[in-house]
Amino acid sequence: MLPQSFKIAIASGKGGTGKTLVATNLFHSLSKAGISATLVDCDAEAPNAKLFFKSSEEHTRVVTQKAPVIDENKCTFCGKCHDWCNYHAIFFLPQPPVIKVIEELCHGCGACLAACNYGAITEKDVELGVVTTYTLPNRNILAEARMHTGVYSPVPLIKAGIKAAGDHRMVIMDAPPGTSCPFLQTVARADYVVLVTEPTPFGLSDLKQSVETLREMKKPAGVIINRVGMGNDEVYDYLTKENIPLLMEIPFERSIASIYAKGKLIAEADAKWEQLFLGLPDKIHV
Ligand code: SF4
Ligand code: SF4
Numbered sequence: 001m002l003p004q005s006f007k008i009a010i011a012s013g014k015g016g017t018g019k020t021l022v023a024t025n026l027f028h029s030l031s032k033a034g035i036s037a038t039l040v041d042c043d044a045e046a047p048n049a050k051l052f053f054k055s056s057e058e059h060t061r062v063v064t065q066k067a068p069v070i071d072e073n074k075c076t077f078c079g080k081c082h083d084w085c086n087y088h089a090i091f092f093l094p095q096p097p098v099i100k101v102i103e104e105l106c107h108g109c110g111a112c113l114a115a116c117n118y119g120a121i122t123e124k125d126v127e128l129g130v131v132t133t134y135t136l137p138n139r140n141i142l143a144e145a146r147m148h149t150g151v152y153s154p155v156p157l158i159k160a161g162i163k164a165a166g167d168h169r170m171v172i173m174d175a176p177p178g179t180s181c182p183f184l185q186t187v188a189r190a191d192y193v194v195l196v197t198e199p200t201p202f203g204l205s206d207l208k209q210s211v212e213t214l215r216e217m218k219k220p221a222g223v224i225i226n227r228v229g230m231g232n233d234e235v236y237d238y239l240t241k242e243n244i245p246l247l248m249e250i251p252f253e254r255s256i257a258s259i260y261a262k263g264k265l266i267a268e269a270d271a272k273w274e275q276l277f278l279g280l281p282d283k284i285h286v
Contacts, residue, residue, distance in 0.1 A: 005167060008284070009042075009190035011175035011183060012197060013206025018226035018250065019196045021260055022277075023174035024052045025267040029277035031140045032267075036169040040161050042186045043176045044129060044145040044154035051263050053142055055134035063145075063160045064125040065108035068101050074120035075099060081112035081121060104152045131160045141165060155185045162189055170281070179213045187214065192284050193221040194247060199231035204238060211244065220286050227252035247283050248276060 010023040020043070027039035027049075041047040068081070068090075077099060082092035089105035090112060092098065103126055113121045129147035136142065145161030147154045154176065165171050173190060176182040187193050193214055197207040207223065214221045222245040225235060230252040239246050250256065259269050267274040 005169060005171075006192070006281070007171040007173065007190045008281075009173040009175045009187045009193045011187060011193055011195055011210065012177055013179060013195075013210040014202070015177035017177075017196050017198050017203060017206075018224075019177070020049055020174055021226070021250070021266070022194065022196050022224055022248075023172050024049050025265050025273060026277045026280055027140075027142070027172050028052070028265050029267045029274045030170055030172075030281075031136065031138050032274065033278055034138075036140065038141045038143060038165040038168040038171045040165045040171065040173045041142070041144045042154075042158045042161055042173050042182070044147045044157040044161070044182070045176065047144045047146050049174055050132075050134060050142060050144055052265055053134065053136055055142065056137050057135040058132055060130050060132045061160070061164070062130055063128050063157050065106075065128050065156055066110065066123040067103050067106045067108060067126040068112050068121045069124050070099055070101060071120050071122070072099065074118055076118050076120075078118075080115045080117070084111045084115040086111070104150060107153065108156070129154075129157045131157065131164050133164050141168070154182050158182055158185050162186075179209050184213070184217075187219055188217065190219065192286055193219050194224055194280075194284075195221055196224045196226055197235060198227045199225055199229075199233070199235045201231070201234070203231070204235045207235065208238070211242065222247040222284065224248045224250065226250045245283065245285075247280060 012019045030037040041049040077097040079092050082090040087107050089102050091100040128151050132144045134142040143161045143164045145157040147157050175186040197203040228249045228251045267277050
């Protein structure tokens, strides 16, 4: 029995393994059963979960971040702000004196502002992207984080998207692919991580990397194998050896690919899948 409020991240070490298929079908199945749930599309570089749902209301909020503005009339070109910036976001040359903020690299940490003893730095708001919350006919929420082109990091948008999800019985986070910072920021907020993989050498390699990362973070995790039948059994051997729960298998079938390619959900098309996804939380033990 899961706690009253529970956050699940659906993640994978690489894109295209079926992470969104799992997240959207789980959300649909819980919603249809009347369970209060939110789906947060944290893949802010290319969110697409909304394609599978119709909403009755939507609300968009712009997400901004502070970035420094340097007044060269007050600046003594001491270089301290450059030294304090961990993200190499301030370009500085002492002679001839040049100082420039590289906004694309700035993380809005404010260290440069604190460093400057000459009052030469102020801050401005820079737009990073938007978080849109869609209210579905059953009042469950889909929150989508979408970053603007050219923005360096989706992390502030992911945080804002998860915050916008609010307090629902079940919060499902469709994590960004990979194991870099956006993935870490998403799974750090989860009570449990469902890793989606495929039974191929590439899938296994990415899975191992994700498992190692989650173990470092002490995050409980289970695995869903997608496209069962297309590769080999090595992933099963790995799960057994590492004592990682296998939560579900999704076969490599043309009918499933065809439903998904049409922007439809397999849990909508086939009651068997609706029941399987509805039963997924019961297989999670924390
Ligand atoms: S706010 Fe932080 S990241 Fe941005 S330029 Fe200043 S020190 Fe660097
Ligand atoms: S710390 Fe202030 S005075 Fe020194 S280089 Fe940066 S902006 Fe200029």
